[in-house]
Amino acid sequence: MSILVKDSIIVTQNADRKIIEGDVYIEDDKIVEVGSVSVEADFVLKNKIVLPGLINMHTHLPMTLLRGYGDDLPLEEWLTTRIWPVEAKLREKHIAIGTKLAFMEMVSTGTTCCNDMYFFEDIIAKEAKSFGMRCYAGFSIIDFDTPEMKAEHLLPECEKFVKKWKDDEIVKPVVAPHSTYTCSPETLEKANEIAGKYDTFIHIHCSETRKEVYDVLNRYGSRPLEQIKKYGLLTGKTMLAHCGWITKGEVKEIAKAKACVIHNPVSNMKLATGGYTPLPELMSEKACIALGTDGAASNNKLDMFETMKFTALIHKHHRWDASIVKAQEVLDMATINAAEFLGLNAGSIEEGKFADIICLDKISPNLIPRHNIISHLVYAASGFNVSDVVINGKAIMLDKKFMNINEEKVYEEAEEAKEELIE
Ligand SMILES: [Zn+2]
Numbered sequence: 001m002s003i004l005v006k007d008s009i010i011v012t013q014n015a016d017r018k019i020i021e022g023d024v025y026i027e028d029d030k031i032v033e034v035g036s037v038s039v040e041a042d043f044v045l046k047n048k049i050v051l052p053g054l055i056n057m058h059t060h061l062p063m064t065l066l067r068g069y070g071d072d073l074p075l076e077e078w079l080t081t082r083i084w085p086v087e088a089k090l091r092e093k094h095i096a097i098g099t100k101l102a103f104m105e106m107v108s109t110g111t112t113c114c115n116d117m118y119f120f121e122d123i124i125a126k127e128a129k130s131f132g133m134r135c136y137a138g139f140s141i142i143d144f145d146t147p148e149m150k151a152e153h154l155l156p157e158c159e160k161f162v163k164k165w166k167d168d169e170i171v172k173p174v175v176a177p178h179s180t181y182t183c184s185p186e187t188l189e190k191a192n193e194i195a196g197k198y199d200t201f202i203h204i205h206c207s208e209t210r211k212e213v214y215d216v217l218n219r220y221g222s223r224p225l226e227q228i229k230k231y232g233l234l235t236g237k238t239m240l241a242h243c244g245w246i247t248k249g250e251v252k253e254i255a256k257a258k259a260c261v262i263h264n265p266v267s268n269m270k271l272a273t274g275g276y277t278p279l280p281e282l283m284s285e286k287a288c289i290a291l292g293t294d295g296a297a298s299n300n301k302l303d304m305f306e307t308m309k310f311t312a313l314i315h316k317h318h319r320w321d322a323s324i325v326k327a328q329e330v331l332d333m334a335t336i337n338a339a340e341f342l343g344l345n346a347g348s349i350e351e352g353k354f355a356d357i358i359c360l361d362k363i364s365p366n367l368i369p370r371h372n373i374i375s376h377l378v379y380a381a382s383g384f385n386v387s388d389v390v391i392n393g394k395a396i397m398l399d400k401k402f403m404n405i406n407e408e409k410v411y412e413e414a415e416e417a418k419e420e421l422i423e
Helices: 061-066 075-087 092-108 121-131 151-165 185-198 210-220 224-230 248-257 265-270 279-284 304-319 327-334 336-342 373-380 407-421
Strands: 002-011 019-027 030-035 043-046 048-052 054-059 111-118 134-141 171-177 202-206 238-242 260-263 288-291 357-361 386-391 394-398
Touching: 002 357, 002 373, 043 394, 048 373, 054 238, 054 260, 054 288, 054 304, 054 336, 061 075, 061 092, 061 111, 061 407, 092 111, 092 121, 092 386, 092 394, 092 407, 111 121, 111 171, 111 336, 111 386, 121 134, 121 151, 121 171, 134 151, 151 171, 151 185, 171 185, 185 202, 185 224, 202 224, 210 224, 224 238, 224 248, 248 279, 265 304, 279 288, 279 304, 288 304, 288 327, 288 336, 304 327, 304 373, 327 336, 327 373
Parallel strands: 002 043, 002 048, 054 111, 111 134, 134 171, 171 202, 202 238, 238 260, 260 288
Antiparallel strands: 002 019, 019 030, 048 357, 357 386, 386 394
16 A cells, blocks of 8 residues: 655654655555655545654553543542443453444544553454554453453463464554552562563553552552562563652652653543642653553543643643643654654654654644644644544545444444443
């Protein structure tokens, strides 16, 4: 397949963060030429703002089925009376449909790669493969029985899952011990062994709430990040979701280990976790920061444009300093920073990179006049501006139409799943 994007503004996100006017030519899975291109192509798009696809680094994909179910409740009550009882009823078919819906929402709002963590991750991986979504699929490890299997089967099944997917082109297996409050030290160590044996990433929740920090401290005598470090999980292949309640010392530890902090500002605010991921401190220590939406039950969207905007706003407001987090820095978190951390040959529009790109219509009322494109992308654009999405060189959505999925069927099945899950 070949795709040519003509007469467009190209936000390259290359080393110089250059913005150029011109064309992008894609052949097979790669960006072949950027600049002034005159060739024939299977698909030709015109007058776009082209940028690297956004990378959503923290999701629980099937939770789209729980979107809007039990909002505006205190966290404990929300989990115990709404989320957990419904999750207990989840079966394979629900996971498949919730995941499809998540991919459709993510693609339609400009995401080309996600880093997930949930039960039934093998079903999620299969859905990613058939949809064409680039997906880091985190097999959840937890010390309780899950809707999918008994607790004692999780570690061996995780290893099988990693073996099964490790050589796939677009789906990468990840070991995902849920957190230090739901995984014992033994579980953390065993999860780490699997990750080490197959050289995979680790994805774990860390210091999301103050209660979590003190529960872990009371139980083990150390804070969540200390637990993670103590059992060998704090490395350059570790992704720490949230970090809303970490100390300045922990910021330094994370930077030193070259781990990645995944900031989920919308979910944190909606669940009222109270803490602020210390972005300015992490940035001054040159720690890797990426962005995530978290699951649709606690966001309630998977729109990374919204997450970018909230990322900038929450810290400006909190620190009384409008210059503390800049639009370019936020766009970097959602693209090139995440790609570099993942060792993924994407995240920028350059010759030889994987063709994971998104287009916005250049002529849109909220994107004119064009004083500053980067500012527009972070503060003015929304997922609704996204018109076309290419992942690994494949056209997944063109002119807002999905190329390979029956949309109506997914909506119908999602409504049916809702009826089954919530009586
Ligand atoms: Zn989460």
